[in-house]
Amino acid sequence: MSHIQDISVVNLLISFSILIIPLAGFWYFRVGLAKATVIALIRMVVQLSAVAVYLEFIFRLNNPFINLAWVFLMILVGVFTTLKRSNLSPRLLAFPLIISGITSLVVIDAFFLGFIIHLPYVFESQYFIPISGMILGNAMNHNIVGLNAYFDGLVTNQNLYYFLLINGKSKRAALNPFIRQAMLKALNPMVANMSVMGLISLPGMMTGQILGGNSPSTAIRYQIMIMVAIFTGCSINLMLSIIFGNKVAFDAMGGVKRNIFRKEKA
Amino acid sequence: MSLISTSKLCKSYNGKVLFNNLSFSIEKGDKAVFVGDSGTGKTTLLRMLLGIVAADCGSISYGNQELSRMSVDKIRKQVAYLPQGVDLFANTGEELLYLLGLDFSSVSQNMVRLLLSESAIKQQFAELSGGEKQRLVTAIVLGLNRPIIFLDEPTSALDANAVNALMSLISDNPELTVVSTSHNPLWVEFCNKKITL
Structure with missing residues (x-):
């Protein structure tokens, strides 16, 4: 098995661009979910980044x-x-x-x-x-x-x-x-x-x-x-x-x- | 000594006084009914006697035993209870029998006396009329054969024939003590003790 292909931070950020499709859909159909989606995404990124930092620390100890x-x-x-x-x-x-x-x-x-x-x-x-x-x-x-x-x-x-x-x-x-x-x-x-x-x-x-x-x-x-x-x-x-x-x-x-x-x- | 007695009972709900200083006694074999306008606390009083709702003041006794956290389980073994809203219980009468651990043989005679066919026990509650449901659950509750029975609006969905059938069934057991609530003049007339709220 080959080793996993890492994702760079830049590429990860670029991956967010595809969210334009569901967000455009929400806007077109007046779903009213766009704001909640953006907030949820920001929370997810912050929480998971924090988890990455302290899990690295906990795993090392x-x-x-x-x-x-x-x-x-x-x-x-x-x-x-x-x-x-x-x-x-x-x-x-x-x-x-x-x-x-x-x-x-x-x-x-x-x-x-x-x-x-x-x-x-x-x-x-x-x-x-x-x-x-x-x-x-x-x-x-x-x-x-x-x-x-x-x-x-x-x-x-x-x-x-x-x-x-x-x-x-x-x-x-x-x-x-x-x-x-x-x-x-x-x-x-x-x-x-x-x-x-x-x-x-x-x-x-x-x-x-x-x-x-x-x-x-x-x-x-x-x-x-x-x-x-x-x-x-x-x-x-x-x-x-x-x-x-x-x-x-x-x-x-x-x-x-x-x-x-x-x-x-x- | 009275079978059930209350002393200076009082209860308020949402700031409204339902009753105050309510004292009464019910003897063995009495057919008692709480009467009064809607919202005067008839169901609340019935539930207080069963230990479901706590009194604000006063006491309730069964014989010489006061209804308390120590005695409530023992007292509940002597009573049967038919609440309002019987259609919320289960899917069929058969399921209700199973939940109560009763045999069909203990309720079949009651069903016939209450003008129900025996097949009603297997029918979905949703398929039964309000009157049929009420008669079916009443037949099951009477099948428990307890010396004291609490009936909350037992005739609310019954026509005159069914009310007469229920009264006849209960009259056959003079030892049975009934504590009920009702707006039905036939039922109120049938009961020998009226407690007005």
């Missing part, structure tokens, strides 16, 4: 404490973004979600990095940080959908919850329909995505490895492993977030606390 601190920071950012995007109370749910994030990551990293890839040093920054980041990034997206569906369902369809609870079901059984719905909404798209992988979607990790000079078979093995890791990590994270969240989301009479949302629902 390769210190387990710094690597752990970095992953913990990613968990915190993921949790607070999830809570903000799902309109849920950080005061009530931040701690349960942080514990869920840590637990799911410990399980996945220990299993895949320690047992499957068999790394002699599990905190090796080259593996530990990007794989943890992929799992956390995906878990965040699916948690936003799942937790929002769960708590929103409990509030908007509280008749069903109280119907089951008062008519003799345990709290756990009364919550089951809502947990099922949340899991389906959050994880169904990932199942669908896995089923067409390679046919109508070429995953980023595999493409990146091939571009980086690895053989397609190695890239595909990594891709399969990371998909299993992401799916398992997201499922564990969502289940634990709901289980731990349930510990703080209900009052003593079994009702959903009204302040579970940042802005209370009517």
Whole structure:
């Protein structure tokens, strides 16, 4: 395999010129997305450039404490973004979600990095940080959908919850329909995505490895492993977030606390 | 000793006083109904008795046991509850039976008494009329065979025949205690205890 062809900064800047096509389309059809697109692009460039700088630094140090601190920071950012995007109370749910994030990551990293890839040093920054980041990034997206569906369902369809609870079901059984719905909404798209992988979607990790000079078979093995890791990590994270969240989301009479949302629902 | 009693209950919602110093008692076998204009707190009061909504002041007792975080689970094991908006529950009556862990045999007789065909249990709720849905869920709730039953507007979607069928079914069990809300004069007349809000 040949080494990857580097992209110069000048060429990267020139690549932005092709954006004139979608931007012209937005202008022509009065989509009103041009300003948001430009802002998003600027943010992406700034954020990724910053990541490049500190990842270079972190990779050079390769210190387990710094690597752990970095992953913990990613968990915190993921949790607070999830809570903000799902309109849920950080005061009530931040701690349960942080514990869920840590637990799911410990399980996945220990299993895949320690047992499957068999790394002699599990905190090796080259593996530990990007794989943890992929799992956390995906878990965040699916948690936003799942937790929002769960708590929103409990509030908007509280008749069903109280119907089951008062008519003799345990709290756990009364919550089951809502947990099922949340899991389906959050994880169904990932199942669908896995089923067409390679046919109508070429995953980023595999493409990146091939571009980086690895053989397609190695890239595909990594891709399969990371998909299993992401799916398992997201499922564990969502289940634990709901289980731990349930510990703080209900009052003593079994009702959903009204302040579970940042802005209370009517 | 009364089966259910309240002492000096009060509740406000959004700054509006719904009721104040409300005390009443319900005996075993009573058919009680909360009456009053819309927005006077009938459903809220029913939900307070079930521990869904907290009172601002006062107390609720079941026998000699005060409704509290310690006793709520135990008390809920003695009651059944039919809320409003029954169409939000599930896709079919069969699914509802499954969720409640009930057998069809425990509700089939109630369905017939409430003028429903047994096949309604398998029909999608979306295919049933409002009255059929209400009768079906009522039949299921009665099938739980609890000594106290809470019915929130149980006749809101029923015609006179169906209301009579429901009253006849409930009358057959003099031991059954009913706590309800209603605007329906037939139902209000049927109940022996009226609590006006």
